[in-house]
Amino acid sequence: xxxxxxxxxxxxxxxxxxxxxxxxxxxxxxxxxxxxxxxxxxxxxxxxxxxxxxxxxxxxxxxxxxxxxxxxxxxxxxxxxxxxxxxxxxxxxxxxxxxxxxxxxxxxxxxxxxxxxxxxxxxxxxxxxxxxxxxxxxxxxxxxxxxxxxxxxxxxxxxxxxxxxxxxxxxxxxxxxxxxxxxxxxxxxxxxxxxxxxxxxxxxxxxxxxxxxxxxxxxxxxxxxxxxxxxxxxxxxxxxxxxxxxxxxxxxxxxxxxxxxxxxxxxxxxxxxxxxxxx
Amino acid sequence: xxxxxxxxxxxxxxxxxxxxxxxxxxxxxxxxxxxxxxxxxxxxxxxxxxxxxxxxxxxxxxxxxxxxxxxxxxxxxxxxxxxxxxxxxxxxxxxxxxxxxxxxxxxxxxxxxxxxxxxxxxxxxxxxxxxxxxxxxxxxxxxxxxxxxxxxxxxxxxxxxxxxxxxxxxxxxxxxxxxxxxxxxxxxxxxxxxxxxxxxxxxxxxxxxxxxxxxxxxxxxxxxxxxxxxxxxxxxxxxxxxxxxxxxxxxxxx
Numbered sequence: 011x012x013x014x015x016x017x018x019x020x021x022x023x024x025x026x027x028x029x030x031x032x033x034x035x036x037x038x039x040x041x042x043x044x045x046x047x048x049x050x051x052x053x054x055x056x057x058x059x060x061x062x063x064x065x066x067x068x069x070x071x072x073x074x075x076x077x078x079x080x081x082x083x084x085x086x087x088x089x090x091x092x093x094x095x096x097x098x099x100x101x102x103x104x105x106x107x108x109x110x111x112x113x114x115x116x117x118x119x120x121x122x123x124x125x126x127x128x129x130x131x132x133x134x135x136x137x138x139x140x141x142x143x144x145x146x147x148x149x150x151x152x153x154x155x156x157x158x159x160x161x162x163x164x165x166x167x168x169x170x171x172x173x174x175x176x177x178x179x180x181x182x183x184x185x186x187x188x189x190x191x192x193x194x195x196x197x198x199x200x201x202x203x204x205x206x207x208x209x210x211x212x213x214x215x216x217x218x219x220x221x222x223x224x225x226x227x228x229x230x231x232x233x234x235x236x237x238x239x240x241x242x243x244x245x246x247x248x249x250x251x252x253x254x255x256x257x258x259x260x261x262x263x264x265x266x267x268x269x270x271x272x273x274x275x276x277x278x279x280x281x282x283x284x285x286x287x288x289x
Numbered sequence: 290x291x292x293x294x295x296x297x298x299x300x301x302x303x304x305x306x307x308x309x310x311x312x313x314x315x316x317x318x319x320x321x322x323x324x325x326x327x328x329x330x331x332x333x334x335x336x337x338x339x340x341x342x343x344x345x346x347x348x349x350x351x352x353x354x355x356x357x358x359x360x361x362x363x364x365x366x367x368x369x370x371x372x373x374x375x376x377x378x379x380x381x382x383x384x385x386x387x388x389x390x391x392x393x394x395x396x397x398x399x400x401x402x403x404x405x406x407x408x409x410x411x412x413x414x415x416x417x418x419x420x421x422x423x424x425x426x427x428x429x430x431x432x433x434x435x436x437x438x439x440x441x442x443x444x445x446x447x448x449x450x451x452x453x454x455x456x457x458x459x460x461x462x463x464x465x466x467x468x469x470x471x472x473x474x475x476x477x478x479x480x481x482x483x484x485x486x487x488x489x490x491x492x493x494x495x496x497x498x499x500x501x502x503x504x505x506x507x508x509x510x511x512x513x514x515x516x517x518x519x520x521x522x523x524x525x526x527x528x529x530x531x532x533x534x535x536x537x538x539x540x541x542x543x
Contacts, residue, residue, distance in 0.1 A: 183373060185371045185373045186377065188343075188345050188363075189369070189371070189375045191344070191362070192343055192344070192363045192364075192365075192367065192368070192369040193388075193393070193440075194363065194364050194392060194393075203388075204377065207377070207379050208377070208379075284378055284380075284420040284421075284422060285378065285422055
């Protein structure tokens with residue numbers, strides 16, 4: 011009795027020690043958070059030390075306090091909020107249009123031979139074209155307004171999204187479709203009742219990943235020809251060597267990306283709770 | 290009355306320039322309420338035969354009829370249990386059964402009653418609200434069987450339904466299936482590579498060679514069948530005979 015108790019007591023301790031450095035072992039939630047936050051703290055401390063000890067000139071890398079003060083000032087006079095609002099509007103519209111189009115077209119191409127043959131090679135072809143090179147063209151076509159920003163974001167995300175949506179539709183097990191057939195369901199009903207819900211988690215994941223790229227294309231579009239938005243502010247600040255604004259806005263973009271990503275992950279947990287095991 | 294008839298059934302797979310004949314003139318009739326197993330080495334075409342009977346696969350020549358009416362693609366007169374797990378993951382066990390009943394055009398209240406009744410039949414009443422992700426492999430296949438039985442098909446087609454299960458669970462499933470079948474008779478075509486399973490469950494065993502039927506064995510073991518039966522001399526003898534004819538090169542005579 012005593013010896014088995016001793017074993018039981020020893021076993022969990024040994025497992026715990028190795029957990030973070032064993033392939034495939036998942037860290038516990040608190041451990042994960044501690045390490046994740048630790049990395050941020052460490053980087054921030056490094057930044058603080060390098061700037062406050064005078065190791066780098068403020069023109070190259072301003073101190074965290076300077077960046078914070080600058081952001082606070084921009085927030086106080088409203089500049090930050092206007093920039094943010096304009097950018098959020100652009101990414102929301104462009105991303106919504108792109109996602110909607112890619113879901114419709116990607117699902118069709120994933121299901122039906124005709125759409126696959128007509129869309130897949132074309133998408134693969136366009137996908138490798140440099141979006142950046144389209145910037146002058148889009149300006150020529152649609153000016154420097156919001157439509158041009160939509161166009162750039164759409165070009166950068168749509169062609170990637172379509173392929174990912176198609177892939178998640180292809181991963182729907184063939185026997186699921188076979189099941190629908192044996193139940194006498196029409197192709198249209200199979201599409202709506204079986205294929206779509208089955209592919210939905212994969213599609214959602216594709217959207218979450220492509221949202222990251224959408225942010226990049228947004229800033230690119232605003233850097234080149236714009237009179238408003240986060241990217242525009244970065245270009246303007248560059249002209250006046252306002253490194254603190256640039257760094258502040260870059261950090262802000264990182265935070266925005268992190269927030270949207272986490273929001274979509276959280277939604278995933280609610281939408282697909284059937285994938286979770288209840289105790 | 291519900292019979293399944295296949296006459297002169299032939300099927301060739303074409304991949305590029307290669308033609309591979311997987312079925313050559315299969316003649317097979319399943320009598321009313323008969324439980325027929327089809328055994329054979331992998332690649333002999335037994336699963337293809339079942340897919341054709343289900344209407345999921347085309348054939349080149351011959352005829353397939355349910356109650357002497359030629360089949361036109363898949364339909365609800367035949368229920369199918371697949372080898373892979375086909376419970377829809379976003380629906381609970383009960384909703385999965387109801388899914389089939391709704392497709393059959395039953396009303397909501399009726400769906401629920403029939404679903405509960407069939408989940409009880411496979412001893413899963415207390416898992417009705419669980420999602421497939423929370424069920425073991427054996428439980429998933431039990432729900433799949435309940436689903437296939439729920440809309441009262443004339444013929445039940447099962448394609449190695451227990452193939453992915455561990456030996457213990459497989460035994461339990463076989464017992465459950467005989468129980469269900471003995472109280473709830475219908476015509477069954479059961480594809481398996483497990484000879485013991487075939488002997489335990491069937492009225493008749495069809496041994497397939499590559500693309501053709503080698504021979505058939507009638508199983509005269511008494512019903513209801515229980516686990517102890519698998520130890521009897523008669524059982525083991527038949528099992529040995531079937532195994533031998535699967536392995537033999539020449540078509541044996543039964």
